[in-house]
Amino acid sequence: MGFEQIDNFINQLLNSNAIKNLPPHEKxxxxxxxxxxxxxxxxxxxxxxxxxxDQPWQNVKAEFVTRLGAIIxxxxxxxxxxxxxxxxxxxxxxxxxxxxxxxxxxxxxxxTLCEKLVSRYNSRKHYAGIINFINNDVLPQFIxxxxxxxxYICNGLVRFDDVSLDTPExxxxxxxxxxLFLPLYDITLPKKVIMPQYNGPMGKAVAFPEVENNAILxxxxxxxxxxxxxxxxxxxxxxxxxxxLKTFYVxxxxxxxxxxxxxxxxxxGFATQWRKIKKDRGAESFEASWFNVARINHKxxxxxxxxxxxxxxxxxxxxx
Amino acid sequence: xxxxxxFLENFLTVIILLSIVQIIIDDIAxxxxxSENFSMIMIFCGLAFDIIFSIEFIIRSIVALKNRKFLYYFxxxxxxxxxxxxxxxxxxNSGPLFYLAITGKATSxxxxxxxxxxxxxxxxxxxxxxxxxxxxxxxKIENIYSKMSQHHISNISSLVVSISVAIYLLxxxxxxxxxxxxxxxxxxxxxxxxxxxxxxxxxxxFYSKHFAQNISDPIYVIKRGMIxxxxxxxxxxxxxxxxxxxxxxxxxxNETWLPMKTRIQAIRAKKRETSTPSNIEINDDYSDLL
Numbered sequence: 001m002g003f004e005q006i007d008n009f010i011n012q013l014l015n016s017n018a019i020k021n022l023p024p025h026e027k028x029x030x031x032x033x034x035x036x037x038x039x040x041x042x043x044x045x046x047x048x049x050x051x052x053x054d055q056p057w058q059n060v061k062a063e064f065v066t067r068l069g070a071i072i073x074x075x076x077x078x079x080x081x082x083x084x085x086x087x088x089x090x091x092x093x094x095x096x097x098x099x100x101x102x103x104x105x106x107x108x109x110x111x112t113l114c115e116k117l118v119s120r121y122n123s124r125k126h127y128a129g130i131i132n133f134i135n136n137d138v139l140p141q142f143i144x145x146x147x148x149x150x151x152y153i154c155n156g157l158v159r160f161d162d163v164s165l166d167t168p169e170x171x172x173x174x175x176x177x178x179x180l181f182l183p184l185y186d187i188t189l190p191k192k193v194i195m196p197q198y199n200g201p202m203g204k205a206v207a208f209p210e211v212e213n214n215a216i217l218x219x220x221x222x223x224x225x226x227x228x229x230x231x232x233x234x235x236x237x238x239x240x241x242x243x244x245l246k247t248f249y250v251x252x253x254x255x256x257x258x259x260x261x262x263x264x265x266x267x268x269g270f271a272t273q274w275r276k277i278k279k280d281r282g283a284e285s286f287e288a289s290w291f292n293v294a295r296i297n298h299k300x301x302x303x304x305x306x307x308x309x310x311x312x313x314x315x316x317x318x319x320x
Numbered sequence: 321x322x323x324x325x326x327f328l329e330n331f332l333t334v335i336i337l338l339s340i341v342q343i344i345i346d347d348i349a350x351x352x353x354x355s356e357n358f359s360m361i362m363i364f365c366g367l368a369f370d371i372i373f374s375i376e377f378i379i380r381s382i383v384a385l386k387n388r389k390f391l392y393y394f395x396x397x398x399x400x401x402x403x404x405x406x407x408x409x410x411x412x413n414s415g416p417l418f419y420l421a422i423t424g425k426a427t428s429x430x431x432x433x434x435x436x437x438x439x440x441x442x443x444x445x446x447x448x449x450x451x452x453x454x455x456x457x458x459x460k461i462e463n464i465y466s467k468m469s470q471h472h473i474s475n476i477s478s479l480v481v482s483i484s485v486a487i488y489l490l491x492x493x494x495x496x497x498x499x500x501x502x503x504x505x506x507x508x509x510x511x512x513x514x515x516x517x518x519x520x521x522x523x524x525x526f527y528s529k530h531f532a533q534n535i536s537d538p539i540y541v542i543k544r545g546m547i548x549x550x551x552x553x554x555x556x557x558x559x560x561x562x563x564x565x566x567x568x569x570x571x572x573x574n575e576t577w578l579p580m581k582t583r584i585q586a587i588r589a590k591k592r593e594t595s596t597p598s599n600i601e602i603n604d605d606y607s608d609l610l
Contacts, residue, residue, distance in 0.1 A: 116608065116609060117609075120604035120605075120606065121604055122604065123604075187606040187609060188604065188606055189606070189610070190607075193610070209590045210590075224610070228609050228610070280541065280544075280553055281465065281532070281537045281540065281541075282532075282533070282536075282537025282538050282540055282541045282555060282556060283537075283541045283553035283554065283555060283556060284553060284554040284555070284556050286553070288554065289552060289553045289554040289578075290552075292554045292574060292578075293552065293554065293578050293579050293582050296575055296579040297579045297582060297583055300583050300586070301586075
């Protein structure tokens with residue numbers, strides 16, 4: 001007897017009324033929480049004759065998590081495909097004279113990269129969040145207001161950045177595209193790769209948040225990300241690459257960071273946490289609450305305060 | 321059992337509403353000199369309502385006594401309204417009126433007899449206590465969002481209605497509203513009834529909204545933010561009231577507590593290898609990208 005019972009079980013859970021309408025990443029987290037909270041009951045169920053009596057629970061659990069990931073990946077992929085090949089406009093690319101790759105090549109390579117990343121839990125979670133954010137048209141409301149008001153953010157994007165994103169449409173598609181690169185920061189790297197002098201266990205891997213506060217390890221990690229991007233996109237614009245590599249800057253580097261990267265960091269943080277939630281009674285909207293908290297915590301997250309202030313003002317003025 | 325109790329509560333709510341309608345129709349009947357038969361129907365209805373509410377008060381008192389919570393019921397669960405709007409009315413209003421009716425002394429012919437008229441007038445004074453029943457409605461409406469709103473709105477209404485009824489009782493018993501014409505007195509009574517009902521409706525709709533927006537809702541958001549891990553909404557601070565204690569508390573919550581909570585959450589998330597539940601291991605291998 002194979003593991004197809006696990007697939008059936010997962011599909012039943014995913015199609016249950018409580019979660020069937022949630023975005024894929026929220027469905028996955030709900031099922032994982034269900035698995036975590038009901039482990040003992042599930043262990044007994046899967047040990048019964050109708051399921052997998054011969055398999056040890058650890059194997060069943062590992063298979064469950066893997067199969068769930070595979071199912072959710074298949075749910076995210078079509079949306080990614082549609083976004084990259086049908087929805088995303090690459091007009092902003094014309095602004096970069098050194099972007100020597102054709103639109104179709106860029107789309108194909110971007111999809112290949114996303115497809116590789118999306119099969120991993122953390123990246124999948126971020127991609128699903130980004131897609132959910134894009135499909136709900138959250139960003140255009142903010143960017144349109146930014147360009148209507150012509151205040152701090154608009155000046156930053158149009159006048160003070162090396163590449164002038166002079167219309168809101170260009171800016172929106174630029175940020176959508178750039179966000180699709182950022183789940184690259186979810187990768188884990190063998191310690192040996194970023195610490196050449198490391199002599200510990202070979203299997204040990206580190207994630208970006210673990211090295212963020214160590215200047216040398218951080219640089220090595222980012223250098224590896226740069227290498228991966230250049231391997232996939234040899235003709236990428238150096239300035240665009242710089243934006244991607246500078247997005248997760250530390251406060252000391254702030255002056256040397258392109259303004260686009262500063263805005264991108266805020267938008268990415270907002271997009272990956274964004275949830276479609278009805279305004280609660282007596283509370284600010286999700287958007288206003290998020291920007292209000294981010295404003296106060298700007299030093300902690302190394303966010304640009306002026307940008308956050310303006311986004312927060314927009315949530316109040318536009319009642320977003 | 322719960323279904324039966326729900327049925328009884330719904331039944332009582334309908335009876336309260338009908339009894340308020342009866343108060344209004346009773347005055348209209350007097351003003352327009354409707355038929356004696358109609359007056360009799362009003363007397364019987366009044367008696368029936370008073371008996372039902374008296375039984376309700378007695379049963380609730382017995383249950384409260386049994387649970388040793390009579391004082392709590394009487395003082396804090398508006399038991400005193402249940403009492404004032406039932407037994408005293410049965411003893412001084414509908415009971416005597418019913419007696420006059422069945423003995424044939426409450427008819428229009430009898431009303432012309434001066435001493436009977438005086439009795440009826442004295443009886444009419446106490447009927448205003450029935451308006452306290454409008455307050456019973458508040459007990460029936462369960463505010464699922466805020467117990468505090470329900471409690472405070474009900475208290476404000478009790479104060480307004482009780483004071484108004486007490487003043488009306490006082491000025492009527494002192495003879496200030498004694499015009500020697502039962503129709504004029506009924507008009508005044510009807511106007512007073514309408515004022516009370518409009519007051520109660522205004523408190524229920526307008527003041528309760530004001531109370532919710534400025535007191536209970538901000539506290540509700542702060543409470544959820546403090547208790548629930550994934551509830552990170554800021555309180556909407558209403559500018560005209562920003563200097564009030566609730567909004568000052570909300571400001572501290574928005575600007576200190578909530579940012580600190582999200583920082584702690586971020587640090588915890590950073591510490592975890594993955595953000596999946598702790599007893600589930602996910603080892604994503606990225607070696608194919610290297």
